[in-house]
Amino acid sequence: xxxxxxxxxxxxxAIILDVATDEVPLKLLEMGCLPGNEVxxxxxxxxxxxxxINVNGSHLAIRKETALHIIVExxx
Amino acid sequence: xxxQLNVALIGNPNTGKTxxxxxxxxxxxxxxxxxxxxxxxxxxxxxxxxxxxxHILDLPGTYSLNASSLDENVVIELLLxxxxxxxxxxxxxxxxxxxLKRNLLLFTQIxxxxxxxxxxxxxxxxxxxxxxxxxxxxxxxxxxxxxxxxSSRKNQGIDTLKKLITEYKHLPTAPCVNASVIAPEYxxxxxxxxxxxxxxxLWLVITQDVNFGKVERKQMDTLATFKTxxxxxxxxxQQKETIIRYKFINEVLRDTQTIxxxxxxxxxxxxxxxxxxxxxxxxxxxxxxxxxxxxIYDWSSYPMDFIDESFASLSQWVKNTLPExxxxxxxxxxxxxxxxxxxIFIPQIAFLFLFISVLEESGYxxxxxxxxxxxxxxxxxxxxxxxxxxxxxxxxxxxxxxxxNIESWKERLITILVTPFTTCSARLPVYLIIISLVIPDEKxxxxxxxxxxxxxxxxxxxxxxxxxxWILNKILKIKSKSFFVIEMPNxxxxxxxxxxxxxxxxxxxxxxxxxxxxxxxxxxxxxLASFGPNEKFSNAEAIVTEQYNVEQARIANDSAFxxxxxxxxxxxxxxxxxEERVASYKLxxxxxxxxxxxIEPAVRPLGYDWKIGIALIxxxxxxxxxxxxxxxxxxxxxxxxxxxxxRMAGEVNPVLGTPQFNFASGISLLLFYAFAMQCMSTLAIVxxxxxxxxxxxxxxxxxxxxxxxxxxxxxxxxx
Numbered sequence: 104x105x106x107x108x109x110x111x112x113x114x115x116x117a118i119i120l121d122v123a124t125d126e127v128p129l130k131l132l133e134m135g136c137l138p139g140n141e142v143x144x145x146x147x148x149x150x151x152x153x154x155x156i157n158v159n160g161s162h163l164a165i166r167k168e169t170a171l172h173i174i175v176e177x178x179x
Numbered sequence: 180x181x182x183q184l185n186v187a188l189i190g191n192p193n194t195g196k197t198x199x200x201x202x203x204x205x206x207x208x209x210x211x212x213x214x215x216x217x218x219x220x221x222x223x224x225x226x227x228x229x230x231x232x233x234h235i236l237d238l239p240g241t242y243s244l245n246a247s248s249l250d251e252n253v254v255i256e257l258l259l260x261x262x263x264x265x266x267x268x269x270x271x272x273x274x275x276x277x278x279l280k281r282n283l284l285l286f287t288q289i290x291x292x293x294x295x296x297x298x299x300x301x302x303x304x305x306x307x308x309x310x311x312x313x314x315x316x317x318x319x320x321x322x323x324x325x326x327x328x329x330s331s332r333k334n335q336g337i338d339t340l341k342k343l344i345t346e347y348k349h350l351p352t353a354p355c356v357n358a359s360v361i362a363p364e365y366x367x368x369x370x371x372x373x374x375x376x377x378x379x380x381l382w383l384v385i386t387q388d389v390n391f392g393k394v395e396r397k398q399m400d401t402l403a404t405f406k407t408x409x410x411x412x413x414x415x416x417q418q419k420e421t422i423i424r425y426k427f428i429n430e431v432l433r434d435t436q437t438i439x440x441x442x443x444x445x446x447x448x449x450x451x452x453x454x455x456x457x458x459x460x461x462x463x464x465x466x467x468x469x470x471x472x473x474x475i476y477d478w479s480s481y482p483m484d485f486i487d488e489s490f491a492s493l494s495q496w497v498k499n500t501l502p503e504x505x506x507x508x509x510x511x512x513x514x515x516x517x518x519x520x521x522x523i524f525i526p527q528i529a530f531l532f533l534f535i536s537v538l539e540e541s542g543y544x545x546x547x548x549x550x551x552x553x554x555x556x557x558x559x560x561x562x563x564x565x566x567x568x569x570x571x572x573x574x575x576x577x578x579x580x581x582x583x584n585i586e587s588w589k590e591r592l593i594t595i596l597v598t599p600f601t602t603c604s605a606r607l608p609v610y611l612i613i614i615s616l617v618i619p620d621e622k623x624x625x626x627x628x629x630x631x632x633x634x635x636x637x638x639x640x641x642x643x644x645x646x647x648x649w650i651l652n653k654i655l656k657i658k659s660k661s662f663f664v665i666e667m668p669n670x671x672x673x674x675x676x677x678x679x680x681x682x683x684x685x686x687x688x689x690x691x692x693x694x695x696x697x698x699x700x701x702x703x704x705x706x707l708a709s710f711g712p713n714e715k716f717s718n719a720e721a722i723v724t725e726q727y728n729v730e731q732a733r734i735a736n737d738s739a740f741x742x743x744x745x746x747x748x749x750x751x752x753x754x755x756x757x758e759e760r761v762a763s764y765k766l767x768x769x770x771x772x773x774x775x776x777x778i779e780p781a782v783r784p785l786g787y788d789w790k791i792g793i794a795l796i797x798x799x800x801x802x803x804x805x806x807x808x809x810x811x812x813x814x815x816x817x818x819x820x821x822x823x824x825x826r827m828a829g830e831v832n833p834v835l836g837t838p839q840f841n842f843a844s845g846i847s848l849l850l851f852y853a854f855a856m857q858c859m860s861t862l863a864i865v866x867x868x869x870x871x872x873x874x875x876x877x878x879x880x881x882x883x884x885x886x887x888x889x890x891x892x893x894x895x896x897x898x
Contacts, residue, residue, distance in 0.1 A: 124414050128586065128662040132421050133243045135281055145448075146455050146549075153552045153562065155455065155667060159425075160278045162447070162667040164549045164562075169662065 106177065108156065108170035111144040117175035118142075119158070126172040135159025142175060184233040185265060186225075186344055189254060189289060190273035191282055192240035193542070193668035195301045197221075198331035198677055199273050200237040203341070210684055218253050219580075222265075227345045236265055242281070244288045244383060245417065248583050255387065258292055259380060269295045269347035271340070276302050277309055277669065279436065283322075283428045284421070287355040290324065291379045295350035297325055297343050304330040310439035318435040323351045332674060356427050358382060361419040386413055450670050454546050464547055468569075471534045472634055479526035483611075486526075487824070490519030509705055516810040517701025521694050521803060528604045529686045531573040536681040538569075540673035548665050558645050559652025560597075561590040561663060568594075568644060571601035572637070575861045577685070579868055586662040593651045595868055596878060599861055600644035600854070602637045605803040609852050610636055612806055616828055616838075617845030632849075639853055692860070700797050700804055707771035708812060715768040723761045766812065785851065785887070786844030786894040790830070795851075802857045843897035847890040855886035 111117055119140050122132065136142070136158050145162070146155035152167040190196040200208070204223030221237040238257065239250035246252040257263055258270075270289050274282030279300070290296045306312065319326050325343045329336030358379050359366035369381050453459050494515045501507040538544050544566055552562025563585045571578035578598050585591040602610075610633060618629050711717065766772050774796075775789030782792045790812055798805040813826040830839035840848075856862070862875040869875075 122418070124418050125411050128247070128664060129245055129414065129417055129421075130242060130247055130662075131664050132418050133245070133281075133284060134664070134666070135425070137418070137422055137425060146451060148455070148549055148553055149457050150553055153549055153663065155451075155549060160280050162669075164545070164552070164663075164665045164667055166552065166663045169664070 105174050108142055108144070108154065108165075108173040108175055109151075109167050111142075111154075111175070111177075113144055113147055115177065116141060116143045117177045119173060120176050121174045123172040123174075127169060131163070131165065131169070134161040134163060136163075136173060142173070184227070184231060184344065184347070185268045186233045186235045187257070187265070187267035187270045188235060188237045188273055189270055189285065190240060191242050191275065191278075191285060193666060194240070194273050194275040194282065195331050196240060196273040197237060198674055199271075199299065199301060199329065199337075199340075200235060201676055201680060202331050202334060202337050203233075203235050206680070210688075218250050220253075225341070225344075227341055229345075231345060233344055234265075236267070241285065243285055245386060247586070250583055255383065258289065258294065259383065267294060269297060269344060269350070271297045271299050271344070273299045273301050276300050276306055276311060276313075280425070280428055280432060283431070284424055286322070286324075287424050287427065290322075290352075291354040291356060291358065292383075293352050293354070293377065295347050295352055297327065297340070297347070297350065298322065299327045299329055299336075299340055301329055301331055303328045303336065304333050308444050310442040312437050312439075314435040318431065321431045321435065322355065323353055325350060354379070356424050358420050358423075361416050361423065365416075386417055447669055451546070451667075454543065455549055460546070460550050464550060467538075471531075472637060473630070474534075475527055475530045477630075479530055482526040483523050486523045487519065490515060490522065494519075505709070508709065509702070513701050513705030514698065517698060517704075517807045518694065519807070519810060521690060521807065523806075524604060524608060524803060525686060525690060527607050528573065528690075529682055531604055532682045532685045533678065535570050535573055536678050537673045539566075540671065540677060542668040542670045545665055545667050549667065552663065556590075558648040559590065559593045559655075560645075560648050561585050561587065561594070563663075563665065564590065564594040564648075567598050568601055568641065571598045571603060571644075573604055573685075575599045575601070575603050575858065576864050579861065579864050582868070584665075586664070589652075589655060589657040592657070592869065592874070593648050593655070595865055596651060596874060597644040597648045599856055599858065599878060599882065600640050600647065602640040602853070603802075603858075605801060605858065606636075606852050608803055608806045609798075610849060612824055612827065613840065613845050613848055615824060616840040617842050636849060636853055639850075643854065696801050696804070696859075701807055704771065704793075704797065704808060704812070707774070708766060708769050711765070711769040712773065713768070716765060719765040719768065720761050723764045724757065727757050727760065771812070784894070785890045786841075786847045786898060788839055791839070791844075791848070799857050799859075801859065802852060805852070843894050846897055847894035850893050851886045851890035853886070854882055854889060856882035 106117075108117070119136065119138050119142055121138055122136060124132075127136070140159045143157040144154060145157055148155075153164045154167060154170050155162070155164050156170075157163075188196055188200055200221065200223065203225040207225075208221060208223030210219055210221050218239060223235050223237075225233045225235050227233050236257075238254045241251040241254050244255050244258070246255050257265060258267075260266060272282070272286045272289060274286065283298075286296065286298055300313070313328070315326050315328060325346075327336050327340040327343055329340055331337070359382075366378055366382070370378060373381055454463060494511045497511040497515060498507060501510070538547075547565050547569075548562040550562075551565045555562055555564050564582070567578040567581045570581055575598050578601070579595050582591050582594045582598070585594060614629050614632050618632050621628050623631065715722065767776075771793055772789070775793040778792045778796065779789040782789075782795060787795070790809065793812060794805045794808040797808045809827060813830070827840055828838065831837070856879045862879060865875040865878060866872055
């Protein structure tokens, strides 16, 4: 299974590999949610949804269902 | 005519764009609407050097030129239309120094349209804290523009910005990024098909259909036939475009910006740890809500009492000073009494707008959205519905407009439909006056009973909103993709000037708009109450005097007898003077008296008399008219100087002989006002926002029907 932003733990950082353009709003891409950028999971609401992330210097909250479409890679 | 420059302020939300606008224009600004839509249009005049005046337009905040909402669409529509009278001679892109990367995306898009563009880097006062340093000169060269480093908060750099605006003719207009490299072949075909058009503009128009689909393309109609790419392909191309823009921006920033991360102070993380905490976050949010309601109830009661009394004495003064006659009566009993009913709102509305604007300005509101999204989704709402539901406590109109940033249509529609259940400030005067009449001013444990009742009414409003959202979510069969993205801005201390301007502006427009309706209605009411259809009205004095004399004679006869019987003095206890009896007889036989009598059968089961019935009818246009109407009705013919409250307390039910406003009828009225849809302006806004009469009519029917049934049940149980 591919790892996505939804699988990150609080405080974890990862690099975005791919974004499913059809499922993710353009607005999110424009805020910097693009392949190659780093995403940092800052805070989780109860039930891990929504998720509070920092990507490309933008602080955003997104829902888990959207986070599932942002594929990432954690540096090992 | 003096030469006037058109300047457009553009920028991401939360960049302090409005502060820059306030600094440039001072109080020299006006707020209106864009024609045909309810997007707020803020414009103002700024004086530049050598007598040049600049017309400054504060465009809605947007992250890019690819609009995804009505507000953002305004920006692109203007920038694509050279013939618009507001088309800018120069654009000022306001950006946040802490997130230049993302802010520059919008800058490159606007510059690529060939419009002279100045970059204003705001919040420069934060650079030291965040250990950011910029090489402005190098940046100007790379971006081929002029840059003003400003701090709207500290009022720094505004003069530089003004100077740059004056010199706009020297700005280079070369594009930053060549967008056509994302699909050379496609752009080639476009170029051949429309040789006279700017390529980037064409591309924006084509993709706009994908994102928003409402752009009018009068001159470019043939473009519709050019949609040779599928939607998802176009979206992929937009992603590509975004990537090359960021590539350009990253290169520029790598050479011109340094951030010493180790030395950056981070207030955000520490505050977020508490404010978005799984437990403390919610505790703090509810504590803040409680505080707000407490303050509104407590603090505003003093100015409200003062206003109430002032209007009563003003009305009396007019009556005593001006020559007697119909016109004086209209002024004293119709207009002043009616206006008093609206002016009395000002303290509460101002407090409400004050709190809401502080919560928004500080950046806290986004945290609430984050906390509440999951919970709200259960009821078919979005976390973003919290903002409309909270601002609905001020007024449903701006609240419904605030639903625009909810991405999912279904969530947005449900929010629009249930928002009018929240207790708006127009209900407050009705609540306050009735509560003060029927709920004892006593303490229960540590709480004031009246305050507790008010809070209960707010909770009922929220509860009904949430409950009906849950039902609507089950009933409505709308499929829509629910995207949810919200920026969590930096925490900021709200600027006094911004908050003050916001509060003054909102309160003013509320009072003026509602005031017009109330003024008109109170004049009509006064006329209807001051004239009657038959001789019972015109001969009232003779008829009542005769009755009175007969009664007096009887009382005189009986008085010796009455003294011997305990409680026999009842008749004499009715404290009506001849004058008052004439007045009430007249009112009963005036036009409005007959109208009230006509609907009385419908409202009697709820515990209301015909006077309240009239107030119910008139308040279908706007709730706040209720108090004004009763004030007007009760003051007609009233000789004494009285506050509205005292007049209402003195009302006696002619059948039962008990006060008209008792516990049962009071609770019934409170519940009726809690649920009924009585606001024309809200209905009009809902029509505009949903683009159909179906939804506002549904609101009107369901809410008012529900209100009637609940009020009926309550009265029948309690009486």
